[in-house]
Amino acid sequence: MEISLAEPMLTVPFRVRKNRKETSDTRTLELAKPDGSAAPAWQPGQFMMLYVFGAGEIPISVSGDPAKRETLIHTVRAVGDVSSAICQAKPGSAIGVRGPFGSAWPVDRFEEQDIVLVAGGIGLAPLRPVLWTLMANRRRYGRVSLLVGARTPDILLYRSEMNRWAKGGIDVRLTVDAAAPGWQGSVGPVTTLIPRTEFDASHAAAFIVGPEIMMRFVVRALAQRGIPTDRLFVSMERNMKCALGFCGHCQLGPTFICKDGPVLSYAQLEPWLAIRNA
Amino acid sequence: MARIASENLIPFLLNVLRGRGYTCIGPTVRDGAIVYEEIRSEQDLPIGFTDEQDGGTYRLKKRDDEARFGYTVGPQSWKQYLFPPSTLLMQAQRTSDGFLAQAHTEQVPAYAFIGVRACDLNAIAIQDRTFLKGPYVDPTYKARREAAFIVVVNCGQAGRTCFCVSMETGPLAKSGYDLALTEILEDGRHEFLVEVGSERGDAVAREFPTRPANDDDGNAAQRMVDRAVAQMGRKMDTAGIKDLLYRNMDHPRWEDVAARCLSCANCTMVCPTCFCSTVEDVTDLTGDHTERWRRWDSCFTASHSYVHGGSVRPTTLSRYRQWMTHKLATWIDQFDTSGCVGCGRCITWCPVGIDITEEVRAIQETDRGKGH
Amino acid sequence: MEKDIEALLTEHAFFKRMPAPYLALVAGCGKNVRFAAGQLLARTGDPANEFFALRHGRVTIELHSAERGPLILQTVEAGDLAGWSWLFPPHYWKFDVRALDEVRAISFDGECLRGKCERDSAMGYDFMKRFARVFMERLEAARLQLLDIYGNIPR
Numbered sequence: 001m002e003i004s005l006a007e008p009m010l011t012v013p014f015r016v017r018k019n020r021k022e023t024s025d026t027r028t029l030e031l032a033k034p035d036g037s038a039a040p041a042w043q044p045g046q047f048m049m050l051y052v053f054g055a056g057e058i059p060i061s062v063s064g065d066p067a068k069r070e071t072l073i074h075t076v077r078a079v080g081d082v083s084s085a086i087c088q089a090k091p092g093s094a095i096g097v098r099g100p101f102g103s104a105w106p107v108d109r110f111e112e113q114d115i116v117l118v119a120g121g122i123g124l125a126p127l128r129p130v131l132w133t134l135m136a137n138r139r140r141y142g143r144v145s146l147l148v149g150a151r152t153p154d155i156l157l158y159r160s161e162m163n164r165w166a167k168g169g170i171d172v173r174l175t176v177d178a179a180a181p182g183w184q185g186s187v188g189p190v191t192t193l194i195p196r197t198e199f200d201a202s203h204a205a206a207f208i209v210g211p212e213i214m215m216r217f218v219v220r221a222l223a224q225r226g227i228p229t230d231r232l233f234v235s236m237e238r239n240m241k242c243a244l245g246f247c248g249h250c251q252l253g254p255t256f257i258c259k260d261g262p263v264l265s266y267a268q269l270e271p272w273l274a275i276r277n278a
Numbered sequence: 279m280a281r282i283a284s285e286n287l288i289p290f291l292l293n294v295l296r297g298r299g300y301t302c303i304g305p306t307v308r309d310g311a312i313v314y315e316e317i318r319s320e321q322d323l324p325i326g327f328t329d330e331q332d333g334g335t336y337r338l339k340k341r342d343d344e345a346r347f348g349y350t351v352g353p354q355s356w357k358q359y360l361f362p363p364s365t366l367l368m369q370a371q372r373t374s375d376g377f378l379a380q381a382h383t384e385q386v387p388a389y390a391f392i393g394v395r396a397c398d399l400n401a402i403a404i405q406d407r408t409f410l411k412g413p414y415v416d417p418t419y420k421a422r423r424e425a426a427f428i429v430v431v432n433c434g435q436a437g438r439t440c441f442c443v444s445m446e447t448g449p450l451a452k453s454g455y456d457l458a459l460t461e462i463l464e465d466g467r468h469e470f471l472v473e474v475g476s477e478r479g480d481a482v483a484r485e486f487p488t489r490p491a492n493d494d495d496g497n498a499a500q501r502m503v504d505r506a507v508a509q510m511g512r513k514m515d516t517a518g519i520k521d522l523l524y525r526n527m528d529h530p531r532w533e534d535v536a537a538r539c540l541s542c543a544n545c546t547m548v549c550p551t552c553f554c555s556t557v558e559d560v561t562d563l564t565g566d567h568t569e570r571w572r573r574w575d576s577c578f579t580a581s582h583s584y585v586h587g588g589s590v591r592p593t594t595l596s597r598y599r600q601w602m603t604h605k606l607a608t609w610i611d612q613f614d615t616s617g618c619v620g621c622g623r624c625i626t627w628c629p630v631g632i633d634i635t636e637e638v639r640a641i642q643e644t645d646r647g648k649g650h
Numbered sequence: 651m652e653k654d655i656e657a658l659l660t661e662h663a664f665f666k667r668m669p670a671p672y673l674a675l676v677a678g679c680g681k682n683v684r685f686a687a688g689q690l691l692a693r694t695g696d697p698a699n700e701f702f703a704l705r706h707g708r709v710t711i712e713l714h715s716a717e718r719g720p721l722i723l724q725t726v727e728a729g730d731l732a733g734w735s736w737l738f739p740p741h742y743w744k745f746d747v748r749a750l751d752e753v754r755a756i757s758f759d760g761e762c763l764r765g766k767c768e769r770d771s772a773m774g775y776d777f778m779k780r781f782a783r784v785f786m787e788r789l790e791a792a793r794l795q796l797l798d799i800y801g802n803i804p805r
Contacts, residue, residue, distance in 0.1 A: 008414055009367045009557070009570065010381045034376075053370060053377040054568055056559045079586070094376025121800035151800040177795045179710075179722035184750065187710065188724040189794035195663070196727050211799045217790075239585045241557040244414040247575065248554035249582055251604070254611035259413055275527045277596035 008244060011051040011096030014039075016089045017071060023155040025079075026122060027087045028063070031072040031095055038069045039097075043104035044129035045235060045263040049243050050074065051096030052085040059240045059258070060086075061126035062100065066133060072097065075125035075157065101243040103263045105130050105207050105233065114142040114199035116227075118218050120149045120190055120210020124157045126235050126262075127209055135168035142204075145171040145197045149190025149214065152176055153183045173197070190214065194221045201226030207263075209235045216273070219266050230267035237262065253278060281488035282495050285468040287459070288320040288346055288392075290486035291429070295390040298482070300427055303359060304392035305352065310338060312352035314359075317392060324349060331437040331622065332511075333631025344468070347393055347461050350437040351621050355398055355550030357405060359389050360422050367557075368570040377568075390427040394455065396448030397440075397621040399430055401550030403454055407613040408553050427478065430458040434502035438511030439622030441635055445514065447619040449506035457483060460499040471499040512622060512635040515642065516606075519616075522638075523607040525647030527599065531640045536595035538630050543576035545624035545632075546601065551609075551617045554582070577601050602637060655680045658756060662703050663729040664780055672773040679762035685749040692733060692747040699741060699760040701733030707753035712746045724791065725750060731784055736760030 014031040022028055033039060042048075042062050051057040058080070064073030078084040089095055107115075107130060115134060119127050127146075134144050146165065150156045153176050166172050173193045175186035186193065190210070206222050208215050215234050222232055238250040238257040250257040253272035255264065272278050283290075292302050304317035307324045317323065329349040330337045341348050370379040394402075402423075409419035433449040442448030451458050456479030460471040472488055474480045491499075546552040556575035561568045575582065578597050583590040591597045609617030618634070625633045656677040659665045665673060683702070685691055691702060691709060702709075706728050712720040723745065726732050732747050732755075741760065767774030 007381060007417060009572070011368070011370075011379050011570075013376050013379065015376070051559070053372060054559075054561045054565060057557070092375065096370075096377070096379060149800075151798060155800070175725075177798065177800070181719055183722070186708065186725040186727070187722045189791050191794070192724075192727070192791055196729065213794075213797065213799050217794060237585055238590065239581075239583055242555070242572075244416075245412045246409065246414070246416055246553065247556060247572075248577065249556070249575070251600075251608070254608035256612075271524075277591050277593060278527065278600070 008098070009242065011049070011057065011098045013094040014072065014097045016091050016093050016095055019087075019089060019091055022075060022157050025087070026075060026077045026155070026157065028073060028075045029086065029089065029095070031074065031097060032070065039072045040100060041069060042066065042072075042100035044107065044133055045105040045126060046100040046102045047126075047243075047262065048072065048074070048097050048099035049101070049240075050076075050082075050086055051098065052082055052089070053094065053096070055085040056082045057096070057098070058082045058086075059101070059243060061235070061262075063125040063128045066129050067136060075122065075128075077122045099243065101258055103261055105263050106205075107133055110205040110231075111140045112142060112203070114204035115144045116197060116199055116204060116206040116222065117144070117146045118149075118190060118206060118208045118210070118222075119146070120214040120218075121151070121155070122157065123209030123235070124148055127207060128158065130207060131165055131168075131170060135165065135170065138169045143171065143199055144169060145173065145199065147190055147193040147197060148172070148174045149193075149210070150174075150176055152178050153180050153185070171197075189217070191217050191221045194218070194225065199225075199227075205231040205233065207233050212273075228267070229270060230265050232266040233263055234266055234269065235262045236264055236269065280491040280496065281472045281483065282491045283470045283472050283486060283488045285344075285470070287470045287472070287486065288323065291392070291482075292317065292319065294482050294485045295427065300388050300390035302390045302392055305347070305349070307338065311336060312338065312349050314352070314354045314356065314391075314393075320346070323347075328435070329437065331439045331626040333439065333625050333633050334628055335631070336626050343463060345434075345461060345463050347431045348435065348463070350433060350435065350440055351395055351398065351623060353548050353623065353627055355548070355621070355623070356391055356394060356402060357550055357552075359387075359391070360402065360419050360426065361405065361409065361416075361553065361555075362418065363574045365418055365572045366569055367572055370568045370570070372566040386421040386425055388425040388427070389422065390429060392429045393431045394428050394451075395433055395621070396430065396451035397442045397445075397619040398550050399428065399451050399454055400445075400447035400619045401621070402428075404551045404613065404615055404617060404619070405553060407615065411613075427482075428455045428457075430455040430475075432458060432460040432499075432503055433506040434461055434463065436506040436509035436511060437622060437626075439625040439633075440510055440620065441512040441514055441622060442620035443507055443510045444512070444516060444635075445616060445618055445620035450503050455479070460502055462495070462498045462502060464498065464501065467498070469495075471495060512620075512625070512633070514618075514620070514635045514638055516616065519638065520607040520610045522642060522645060522647075523603045526641050526645060527603070529641050529644070529646050531637065531644070532595050532599050534640075535632060535637055536593065536598055538632055539594050539598045540629060541578045541594045541597060542629060543578040544627045544629065546576040546578060547574070548623040548627045549605075550619065550621060550623070551605075552576070577604070602634060605634075606638065655682070655756060658682075658705065659703070662705065662756070664703055664731055664784070668776060668780075672776055675766050675770065675773055676758070676763065676777070679759045679766065680756045683755050683757040685753040685755075687749055687751050687753075689749045690746060691749060691753070691755075692743045692745075694743055694746050696743050697741060698733065698735035698743045700757045701731060701736050701760065702747070702755040702757055703731055704728045704753060704755045706755075707749060707751035709753060710748045710750050712748060714746060720746070720748070724788075724795070731781075734781070734785070736764070737781070
């Protein structure tokens, strides 16, 4: 009996339609299937495994509008061989896609509640699909705030879209760790935006993405404001090879970040994040 | 209904299985150890051999009889046939406007595993949960697993590193096999008790000569198993072990074992339930052809937990703790079973003889979390 | 006028749950102030005899550098305080404080408040506890900024 071994490890070539520069080391790619058929359906928070021929494969969150099915949008920061190769992929070239994988932001669970989105650095990319979902269904939710932190103003992502988000009923607040000439906004870590953010802690949830240190401080600040840790959700990152729960690399305690996550409640993660080098 | 076959069972069995298209894999002596390789005739078996094992020690010794299966377990387990060390998954080639990727296909080998110990049978059932029962199914494992014919041979002796009794995985195999043999070797008697565990096992058993087993035969077989129970070399108290390890993640014992552990990954290679792998995309010299391989990996490597410019587990302590707490604790939360079957291989094949049962006992005796 | 200040203080986060007698004492040293966007509230090197409880608008804490222009260290939001050099000698502003937006604040006379804290040590203790918390939060924030957590990842 002959069997195919690769499914679901087989990558499917997509064509790069656009490659837009966001910052000095970050690009947003639009990927389309060569035959024009729709990309696989995905939910905010999920990721694809993106493959560059000859370089390898890495997990990247989808950061487009989930209502737009034809193409896939991925914002990628060049930090290694594969991510750099993806950032350099010219329009017309091929990128392999496998997925979608992982858990989604639990937006549906919090209708009629206040939503606080906190993004640090490139963390805004996996949260952007939630913004679209919230704007498309704005009346179903209470107050929606987006707090964004970045190192300097020139590496804030999606700045040209932020007006649209503000008009879509999102309270958008930005801060940078270090200002640059001409910056007229807040300066300080993103935690400093939290005291002035309005929400009813007993009817609110937060979605947080950023470096782990930042997530820890943000979670503490939000918990101090009264949001219980089972309503604080983070997107975790670990080394991933298969994205299927087989290779074992992405484990944090009993959790497989690729299939139980990457979106997880802080209540579930807290005991394991408290153990150093777990 | 158990049956008795004569000591000449094995040639019959191999013939019948080969006639049905199986490649027979069984124990054989090579390089000073008993390993699992293709068996073409009874002479390939480790006839008259036993093994002497302890922490960091493995030696073959001659027995004074002609036992076909008179040893416990060697460095290998059956995972190398169901979850091969290297598997080609996909090939891709460069085209003028991108690349084409194709899944690799293979003829599924039909293996007959001869001499599966109860501990290893449990290990296969545990790996089933990883590869077959999650949101995704591994095609290689599934195809080979479904095709595999399992002939258990119950243990008539136990080694100094064995603790299947503590893990409740042996020495008697209860179910999940096609055929189970118990080699009865006492007072000049040499026969096999044959038990059928499945329809296809039944079909095979009908093709070699046997007589019905009587009470005396049953008692003799039981004496073999009882001897294995009595010889168990190690013990592990597993009551509450998950919570014990969860509340002792900062126990000083981890530093103690980390000072001894070489991070050599032997334990993960010989462990029958370890399943970590890595995916490698490799290119040929022209740069036009690539292959995606799945290869065995180990949580003891520095790169296993590498993310964002560093490894989450950069120290031997963190990696040893990861391996042991995964095997004995988080595995339970993940798969509803312990990951350990008490085969003792990790103790035998550790170059410095680290003993997982001793590490557990040390933490139990100075449980940091007790009464808090 | 003082009654107005006292009422305003009850609305300000820094003075939350301050006992009424202390509030009255503190209010006695305060006055309303207003700054246009871009205006300096304090200048490096000037005598520091006041601090500001921001009621509306943000300020920057900055250092002037000839070649690089103003270096902004952090912004302080409404509901927070700006200025602590009035607390300990030498009483000179170490940084510039500039209004980022139109700012309405309460300015407190440093000498007045230091005197009241000395004379009424219970009130002084309550006041200092609140200020210590501001120091702690500023230090934590400064540490996070120093860490450069979003920074370039070594390959």
